[in-house]
Amino acid sequence: MVDYHYIVVGGGTAGCVIAARLSEQPDARVLLLEAGSAERTRAMTVPNAWPQNLGSAAEWGNRTAPQADAGPVIIPRGKALGGSSAINAMAHIRGHSAVYDGWAASGATGWGFSDLLPYFKRSERTEGRDSALRGTDGPIRVGPALDRHPVAEALARELVAAGYPRTDDLSGQHQEGACWVDLAIANGERVSAVDGYLRPVLDRQNLIVETDSLATRLSVRDGRCTGVSYLRDGKTTEALASGEVILCAGSIGSPQLLMLSGIGPASPLRALGIDVLADIPGVGSNLQDHPIVLTSYASLEQLPVSDYNNGEMYAALRSEFAGSIPDLHLFPILLPLAPAALQAPETGFALVAGLMAPDSAGSVRLAAADPLAAPVIDQGFLTEGRDTDRLEAGIGIVRRAAAGDAFAAFRKAEIWPGPDVDSGTGLRDYIRRNVESYYHPVGTCRLGPDPDAVVDLQLRVRGVTGLRVADASVIPTIPNANPNATVLAIAERAADMIRSGS
Numbered sequence: 423m424v425d426y427h428y429i430v431v432g433g434g435t436a437g438c439v440i441a442a443r444l445s446e447q448p449d450a451r452v453l454l455l456e457a458g459s460a461e462r463t464r465a466m467t468v469p470n471a472w473p474q475n476l477g478s479a480a481e482w483g484n485r486t487a488p489q490a491d492a493g494p495v496i497i498p499r500g501k502a503l504g505g506s507s508a509i510n511a512m513a514h515i516r517g518h519s520a521v522y523d524g525w526a527a528s529g530a531t532g533w534g535f536s537d538l539l540p541y542f543k544r545s546e547r548t549e550g551r552d553s554a555l556r557g558t559d560g561p562i563r564v565g566p567a568l569d570r571h572p573v574a575e576a577l578a579r580e581l582v583a584a585g586y587p588r589t590d591d592l593s594g595q596h597q598e599g600a601c602w603v604d605l606a607i608a609n610g611e612r613v614s615a616v617d618g619y620l621r622p623v624l625d626r627q628n629l630i631v632e633t634d635s636l637a638t639r640l641s642v643r644d645g646r647c648t649g650v651s652y653l654r655d656g657k658t659t660e661a662l663a664s665g666e667v668i669l670c671a672g673s674i675g676s677p678q679l680l681m682l683s684g685i686g687p688a689s690p691l692r693a694l695g696i697d698v699l700a701d702i703p704g705v706g707s708n709l710q711d712h713p714i715v716l717t718s719y720a721s722l723e724q725l726p727v728s729d730y731n732n733g734e735m736y737a738a739l740r741s742e743f744a745g746s747i748p749d750l751h752l753f754p755i756l757l758p759l760a761p762a763a764l765q766a767p768e769t770g771f772a773l774v775a776g777l778m779a780p781d782s783a784g785s786v787r788l789a790a791a792d793p794l795a796a797p798v799i800d801q802g803f804l805t806e807g808r809d810t811d812r813l814e815a816g817i818g819i820v821r822r823a824a825a826g827d828a829f830a831a832f833r834k835a836e837i838w839p840g841p842d843v844d845s846g847t848g849l850r851d852y853i854r855r856n857v858e859s860y861y862h863p864v865g866t867c868r869l870g871p872d873p874d875a876v877v878d879l880q881l882r883v884r885g886v887t888g889l890r891v892a893d894a895s896v897i898p899t900i901p902n903a904n905p906n907a908t909v910l911a912i913a914e915r916a917a918d919m920i921r922s923g924s
Contacts, residue, residue, distance in 0.1 A: 426453040426630070427665040428920070429650050431637045433458075434505015435906055436893040436913035437670035438615035439545070442561075443917035445629035446808075452629050453618075453661055455652055456676075458501035466508045466614070469607050470728050473757070475509035480798055484674065487784075487800035489713075491854040495762065497711075498861055499672055502632060504616035506672070507901045507906055510861065511731045512612055514564040514604040516542060516593040517908060518738075518747040525898050529871045532879055540855040541914035542907065543592075548604065552594050561618035562910065563608035567734040567826065570602070571726065571756050572770045574735040580601075580823035581737050581752070583885065592738055593907065598748045600737040605730055606906075615910070630874040635659075640667060640683035640889065642699050645749025647889035653793075665886050666920060670913070673863040673895040677786050679707040680867070680876075685886060694791045700885035704876045706786040708868045710900040711801040712751070712860035714776040715813050715853050717820055718760040718838040720767035725832060728756040738778070738902065741815035743808055747902050750816045751776035751860075756790060760838050761856035767837050773824055775816025776860050778902035781806035786866050803857050813853050862905050869893035881921050892916035 430441045433456030441454040451776075459481065460854040465474035475481060480502045480595040519535040526534035535912040543557035546564055567574070578600045582588050587599035606613045623629060634654060641649040641660065649662040662685075669676040680686050681696070686705035688698045728734060732755055738748040753774050759767040784802030789795050804810050824833060835841075839852040875898075877883055881890040894909050901908050 425662045425664055426451045427663065428452045429663040429667045430454045430668050431650055431667065432456065432505065432893065433503045433620070433631065433633070433677060433895070434500055434614070434670060434672055434673035435507040435615040435909045436916070437438065438620040439506060439910060439913035440670060440892060440917050440920070441629060441631070442619040442623050444920060445623060445626050447921065448628060450628060450665070451824070453627070454631045455635045455637055455650065456503050456631070456633045458503065458633065460633045462836045466502065466504070467611050467835055469605070469610070469612055469731050472509065472511055472731060480509050484796055484799060486859070489801060489803040490857050490919060492763070492857050495858050497859050497863065499674055503620065503631070504614035507606070507614040508554045508612070509904060511733055512606040513731065513733065513736065513904040514546065514562070514606045514907050515736065515903040517903040518597045520747050521899065521901045528898065530869055530879060530898055531871070533869070538911045538915065541911035542710065544914050545910035546907070552593055555594050556591070557800045562606055562615070563613050563618070563700060564604035564606050565608070566602040566604055567730045569729050571585040571590050571728050571734055573754050573756055574733070576828035577752070577754050577773065577823055578735050578737070579828040580826040581739070581819070583826065584822065586737065586739055592736065592903070598738050598740070600735065602734065603736045607730060611814055635792065637671070637679055638682065640679065640685070642683065642886060645885070646887045662889065666890060667887070668916070670779055672893050673709065673866045674786055674797060674799060675708055675819065676891050676893055676895045677866040678788065679718060680705050680883070681788050682791065682793050685883065690787060692694055694788055696791050702876055702884055704868055706866050707799055708865040709784040709786055709799070709863060710780060710865040711803070712776050712859050712862045712900070713780060713801070713803045713809065713813065714774050714860045715817060715856055715858070716755070716759065716761050716772045716774050717817060717824070717836065718764070718766065718771040718772050718844055719824060720837050721832045722834045723832070724769050725756065725771060732756045739819065741812045743812050743815065745779065747779060749777065749779040749812055749902065750780050750822050753818060762858060763856065764838050770834070770837070773820040774818055775813055777812050777816070780809050780900070782809050783865070801859065801863070810850055810853055814845065814849055817849065817853070826872070862900070864894040864897040864900050867891045868898050869896040870898055880924055881916055890916065890920070
C-alpha cells in the first residue's frame with residue numbers, strides 16, 4: 423500500500439481540476455484514479471466527431487430504467503481521462519444566475535452566484551466577452567462558432583422573427599435568448615478538462631495518475647475515510663490517504679461508490695448484504711436530468727458538415743409555464759437524426775426541445791453489491807405532468823420555426839413527429855414515447871445544511887470524516903444549462919476549500 427495526502431477518485435471534469443490544483447502544493451502527494459484509459463481518440467479530439475464516442479470504450483454504456491413510454495434510454499458518461507468533458511458536445515454555458523442564488527436562498531449559504539463567479543472566471547479563457555463576468559486567462563479556452571451552419575442560422579433567424587430575444591452571451595449579462603454560445607473548442611480541437619488542467623502538469627513528481635483503475639470501495643476506520651480499494655490489471659490494490667479522499671466520479675459513480683462502501687440508505691444496503699457504516703438516506707436520491715425530444719426533418723439535398731459540435735446555436739427561452747428563469751433549450755442537431763426508436767432521413771437535420779427546469783426527479787440505486795454491476799439509473803422523466811406541458815410548448819416553437827421562410831432553401835419535409843401529429847393527445851403521446859436524455863445527470867449527493875443533505879456546505883460527507891464529494895452530484899437544483907461549466911466552478915471552489923482545510 424502507498425500513502426498519499428490526497429486521493430481523488432474519478433479523472434473526469436471535476437477530478438482533473440482538483441488533482442491539478444491540489445498538486446500545486448509541492449509537499450502534497452496526490453493520487454488520481456480513473457476507471458477509463460488515457461487514450462485521446464479522434465472522436466475525443468475532432469469536434470464534429472463527438473457522436474462517435476457514444477457506445478465506444480470511452481463511455482460506460484449505461485441504459486436507464488424505462489422512462490415514460492419510451493423504455494430504457496441511453497445515459498452516456500465518460501470513462502476516460504477527462505470524463506464526460508472528453509466525450510460531450512462541448513457546450514460551455516452557465517446556468518442562469520438565479521439558479522445559483524436559489525441554492526443559497528434554500529440554505530446553501532456561500533453557493534450563490536456571486537460566490538461562484540470567481541471560480542467560473544478562474545476556469546475559463548474567453549475573448550471578446552464582458553471581463554467583469556467572464557474569465558480571460560483560465561485553462562479552458564472557449565469561443566463561439568464563427569463559420570456558422572445554415573440550419574443553425576435559420577433557426578436563430580426564425581426565433582428572433584417570432585419575437586424571442588437574442589443575446590450575445592448566455593453566460594453573460596443577458597441570459598435569455600438565441601445565442602451563438604461558447605464551445606470548449608480551440609484551434610479546431612476539443613478542450614476538455616484533461617486538456618486544459620491535467621496534461622500540462624503531468625510532469626509534476628507529486629501527482630500520480632493511474633488509469634484503468636476502478637475504485638471498488640472506500641476504506642473507513644473509526645468513522646474516518648482512510649483510503650480507497652481499486653482494481654487494476656485484475657488485481658485489488660489499496661491506497662491510503664493521510665489527508666482526504668475526494669470523490670469526483672460524477673452523479674452516477676459517486677453515489678454508487680458510497681453505497682458500495684456502506685454509506686447510504688440503510689435498508690436497501692442491508693438488503694444487498696452490505697454492512698452500513700453511515701445511514702445517509704439521501705445518497706442516490708434527487709437525480710435530476712434534462713429531458714429532450716427531437717423533431718426530425720428531411721432536407722432537399724446533402725447539408726454541409728458542421729465545423730463545430732453539430733449544434734452551434736442554442737436558445738434559452740421561456741415557455742408559458744416558466745418561472746423566473748428560461749425553462750427551455752431549443753437547438754439544432756446538424757445531422758440526419760431521429761428519436762432512438764424511429765428511422766432517420768437519409769439527409770436532413772433535427773430540431774430539439776430540451777426541458778431545462780424539470781419538476782421530475784429520480785434516483786441511482788445499486789443493483790448488486792458487485793462494483794462491476796451497473797447501477798439502476800432512473801431519472802423519473804415526465805412523472806410530473808407539467809414537464810410534458812413544457813416539452814409540448816418547446817416542440818411547438820421549433821416546428822413553427824422549421825415551417826418558416828428561413829428554412830425554405832433546404833427543408834423538404836417534417837419526418838417526425840410528422841404533419842399528421844398535431845398538438846394535443848397525439849403530440850403528447852409522441853413526447854412520452856420518444857423522450858430522451860440531454861445527458862446531464864446531477865444531484866445525487868446533494869449539498870446543503872439540512873440533515874437530509876449528503877454533504878455539508880464544505881462538501882464533506884455527513885458522518886464520515888476525511889471524505890468529500892466534489893462533482894455534479896452535489897448540485898442541489900439542476901442549472902438550466904449544460905452542467906459542465908458549473909462543475910468546473912464547483913471543482914475550483916472545492917480545491918480552495920480543501921487546500922485551506924475548511
